[in-house]
Amino acid sequence: MDNPPLSTPQAKKITAAYFSPTGTSKRIARAIAGAMAAALNMETADFPLTLPSDRKKPLPDFGGGGALVLALPVYAGRVPAIAEPIIKKLSGRGAPVVAAAVYGNRDYDDALLEMSDILSARGFQVAAAGAFIGEHSLSKKVGGGRPDAGDLKAAENFGKAAAEKIANNSFGNFEIKGKRPYRERPAAAPCAPKTDENCAECMICAQNCPAGVISFENPREISEGCLRCCACVKGCPSGSKFFDDEIYAKFKAFLEANCTARKEPELFY
Numbered sequence: 001m002d003n004p005p006l007s008t009p010q011a012k013k014i015t016a017a018y019f020s021p022t023g024t025s026k027r028i029a030r031a032i033a034g035a036m037a038a039a040l041n042m043e044t045a046d047f048p049l050t051l052p053s054d055r056k057k058p059l060p061d062f063g064g065g066g067a068l069v070l071a072l073p074v075y076a077g078r079v080p081a082i083a084e085p086i087i088k089k090l091s092g093r094g095a096p097v098v099a100a101a102v103y104g105n106r107d108y109d110d111a112l113l114e115m116s117d118i119l120s121a122r123g124f125q126v127a128a129a130g131a132f133i134g135e136h137s138l139s140k141k142v143g144g145g146r147p148d149a150g151d152l153k154a155a156e157n158f159g160k161a162a163a164e165k166i167a168n169n170s171f172g173n174f175e176i177k178g179k180r181p182y183r184e185r186p187a188a189a190p191c192a193p194k195t196d197e198n199c200a201e202c203m204i205c206a207q208n209c210p211a212g213v214i215s216f217e218n219p220r221e222i223s224e225g226c227l228r229c230c231a232c233v234k235g236c237p238s239g240s241k242f243f244d245d246e247i248y249a250k251f252k253a254f255l256e257a258n259c260t261a262r263k264e265p266e267l268f269y
């Protein structure tokens, strides 16, 4: 695939980029970027990568200055496979970056290290990296309501600390939790949400599906490639979308039995 064209330079801007089907990574990206922009006297710019149409837009050009904040959810301890190709097309040209992995209170495993490796390889200088907690895509009982006020405050303080490093041009080496080679991604098991009889055919789910697999003609029709991201489940106004397959039920039960003890953000810089 050809590289998308570069847009206008992001001079004097802190770009908050995120792939965020259920919105938690977006909130963390914005909190970090807002604090950085205030500390560095810059503007913020949003750069969503969630929808297929977002991922076709011209990518920001960091050649003229500015910095990137990139927040991604953790999928199976890794960078989401669907987000990897677009992240690998970003071009840092020496610009600073702050990486945030947002995970559902189980573990972030190798995802933050993987993000940092990809961004370094793309020419960014990693100023700071942080793992934050977001409500689990599959269960409201696991990390429910997060990021909460405390998480957002931690993200802001982290943004301030990163801004200080950027202002002082100090990008010293620091260790990020994780292992290489990264955890293997599990083989993709085909899945699709179901739709109940209360569906009003509002098409919100089709508009918000990051994989573009929900039919706009009939929102009950799901084509191949569902990520199980739960954007459609959590975003349906009538609660009509749901998963009830065995893999989903088992994993949800595992999470609710083992992953409810509160975890806190882990920051590296």
Ligand SMILES: Cc1cc2nc3c(=O)[nH]c(=O)nc-3n(C[C@H](O)[C@H](O)[C@H](O)COP(=O)(O)O)c2cc1C
Pocket (backbone or CB within 6 Å): 019, 020, 021, 022, 023, 024, 025, 026, 072, 073, 074, 075, 076, 077, 078, 102, 103, 104, 105, 106, 107, 108, 133, 134, 135, 136, 137, 138, 227, 228, 229, 230
């Ligand atoms: C397919 C899939 C795999 C996931 N894997 C993990 C994981 O390995 N560890 C974890 O703690 N949370 C995991 N989660 C939960 C998400 O990382 C978490 O809910 C995150 O906050 C979602 O981000 P978003 O709101 O930006 O979509 C997974 C979610 C999905 C959909």
Ligand code: SF4
Pocket (backbone or CB within 6 Å): 195, 198, 199, 200, 201, 202, 203, 204, 205, 206, 219, 235, 236, 237, 238, 239, 240, 241
């Ligand atoms: S968001 Fe819910 S109500 Fe609207 S089309 Fe999708 S399933 Fe139906």
Ligand code: SF4
Pocket (backbone or CB within 6 Å): 021, 192, 193, 208, 209, 210, 211, 212, 213, 214, 222, 225, 226, 227, 228, 229, 230, 231, 232, 233
């Ligand atoms: S159909 Fe699958 S990929 Fe699309 S929003 Fe629903 S869970 Fe996510």
